[in-house]
Amino acid sequence: MDCQLDIFFLEALLNGVLLAGLLALLALGLNLIFGVIDVVWICYAELVMVGMYGINYAYKGGAPFLLAALFGIVLVALAGAILHYLVIRPVLDTPPINQLLVTGGVLFLLQAAATMAFGIEFKNLGIRLGSLNVADMSFSWARIWAFAIALAGALGLWLFLKKTYLGTAIRAIAQDRDIIALMGVDSRRLYLVTSAIGGGLAGLAAALMVLQYDIYPQIGLQFGPLIFMICVLGGLGNMIGGFVAAFIISQFIAVGSSCFHTEWGYAVAFLFFMVAIFIRPQGLFGTKS
C-alpha cells in the first residue's frame, strides 16, 4: 500500500517500459500469425519455452551465448513451420475454434514432453549481466538488452514486410486470402514461411528471456495469457496495436506489483483488459470489419 510518487515509483515505471519491449516482441509473432493465417496459436508461449530449453542446453553444451541464441531461433522457427504443417494445415478449413483447440492439444503435449525430458526443476543459464544504476534506481542490463533487441526485432520485421518481395506477398495474403491465389501466389508456402517467421520471433524472445527468467516446463502458463491479452487488446492481427497494448499492460504489472503484491498487478491488468474489450470489442486499435 506504500505507493508514493518517489524514485522507486519511477523505477517501477521504467522497468515496466523495459518489460513492455519483451512482451511486445512476444505479441508480435502471434499477431503476425493471426493476421496472415487467421489462427491463434494457444501454445505460442510453449514454443518460447522450447526455445529457452534449446538455448539452455546449447549454451551448457559449450556454445557461446550468441550461437546458442541463434540455435534457439532456428529451432523455434522450425517448430513453428512443423506446427503449421502437421497440426494447423489439416484443420484450416474447419471452424476457427478448432484451430485454437488443436494448438491447445499441442500446449499439453509440449508442456508434458518438456517435463519428461528436462524435469520440473528450474534451470538457469547463470549469465549475470549486472545492472545499471542511475540515481538510486537500478535496471538490470538483461532487461535493457531485451528491450533494445525486441525493438530491433520489431523494426526488422517491419522492414521485411515493407521492403521485400516475400514480405509484400505476406501482407497481401493478410488482406485478402482468396484473391491472392488468383495472382499466382502459393498461399500454402506463404503460410509455412509466416509460421516459421512467427516461430523465429518466439525464438528471439526466448533468447532474451533466458537472461532474465528461470526455465521450467510451466513457464508458458505464466506468459501465455499475458501475450493473448496484449494481442486482443491491441486488436488481433494489428501489430502496432499490440505494441501499444504491451506498454499499457506492462505498466499495470510493473506499477501494480511495486505498490501491492505481484498478483494484484496482474489481476488488475486482466480486469482492465476485460473492461477495455467491452468498451472497444475490436481492440484498442482494431478496425471494425
Add this chain to the structure above:
Amino acid sequence: MTSLRAAPAAILGIAAVAAIPLMVHVAFPASEKYYLHLLIQILLWSFIYTGWSLMGRFGLTSFGHGAFTGIGAYVTVLLWNFAGLPPWIGIPVGVVAATMVAVVVGYPCFRLRITGHYFALLTLALTEFVRLCIVGLRDYTGGSLGTQPKRYGDGVSLLALQFEPERVLAYYIAFALWLFGLYIWWRVDRSMDRYALDAASQDEDAAASVGIDVTREKLKITALSSAMCALGGAMFAQYQMYIGPDTIAGLAVSLNIVFAVIAGGLYVMLGPTVGAVFTQLLAESLRVAIQGSATLRDLLGSSALALDQAIYGLLLVLFIIYMPKGILGTAVDWWQRLSRPRQPGIGVAGAANAGAVKAGKG
C-alpha cells in the same frame, strides 16, 4: 417419440451405474475404496463437463469455466472456515456468485457479439483474473498452496456436508449430481432455447431476424452452465477436502474441461461423461502400468508423471483433426450409419444417446 423408445434403455443404464458400488464390492473387496474414489472423481468431473458442454455445443467455447468451479469451491469453503456458514448456505452463495460473474462478463460479450477467438481469449482472461485473486487473497485462501475445509467431527457430517470417508455415500451423492446434470442437458436439448441457440450459433443475424433474442438466449445458457460448474466445483471441494488455485480453478482446469469434453463428444448427452471416463482412466491406468513395471519405471524415471499429459495432448490433436465429434459422437455416427437401412428416419434407442442431438432430429 425417441425419448419413449429410449426410456427402457435409459432406466437400465441408470440402474447399472447405480449398482456399480455393489459390483465393486463383490469384485474388488480389497481395493474397494480406491475404485470408488476413481468413480466418484469421474462422476463429479462428468457433471462439470456436462455443464460446460451446454455452452460449448452452441459454439460458445469458454475458457472461463475454471473461474466458475473456483468461485463455487472457494466461496463454499471460505464461508465455512471463516464465517462458520455450512455448505448448505455456502454452496448456494457460491453458485449465485459464479452465476453473477458469468452474467456480468457474458452480457457485454453477447451484446457486443464477441465470439470465436475473442470470446475464448476473453474468458481465458477471466479465469486468470479469478486465479490471481485467489492467490492474492492468501491470508484466507492459503495462496498457491491451497487450503482445506475445516473437518467437522470425524469427517462425516450432514451439517457440514462432509462425506469423504464414507465412499459409498460419496458415490451416491456424486451419482445423484451426475444424473441431475444429465437431466439438465436433456431438458435443454428438448427446449425451444436449444433451437434458438443452434440457429444463433450458425448465423446470429439470421437468428435475430426471425425474432430470437440472441443475447438473452446466450445469457440464459451461460448462467445455467456457470451455475452447474460452480456447484460441481463446490461438491468437488467437499469431497476432496482440499482446494488449490490450480486443482479447482485456473487455466489448467479450464483447458482440462474443454479438452475432455471434446475428446468425449460435444454434441451427445453422454459425451462429457465419456470424456471424464477416458481422461481419468488414461491417467490412472498409465500410473498403474508404470508403477507395476520396473522396466517402465527405470525407463521413464520421474518423468512418468507427465506421460499421461503428453499422450493426452497428442490424442487431442488427433481427435480434433480426425475425430472432431469425439469418441462417443463418432461412435453414435457409426451406429446410426449401420442401423439406418433397417429403420430409416428413426433415432437410435440406447442409453448412450437417449437424448442425442442426432436422435433428436430423427
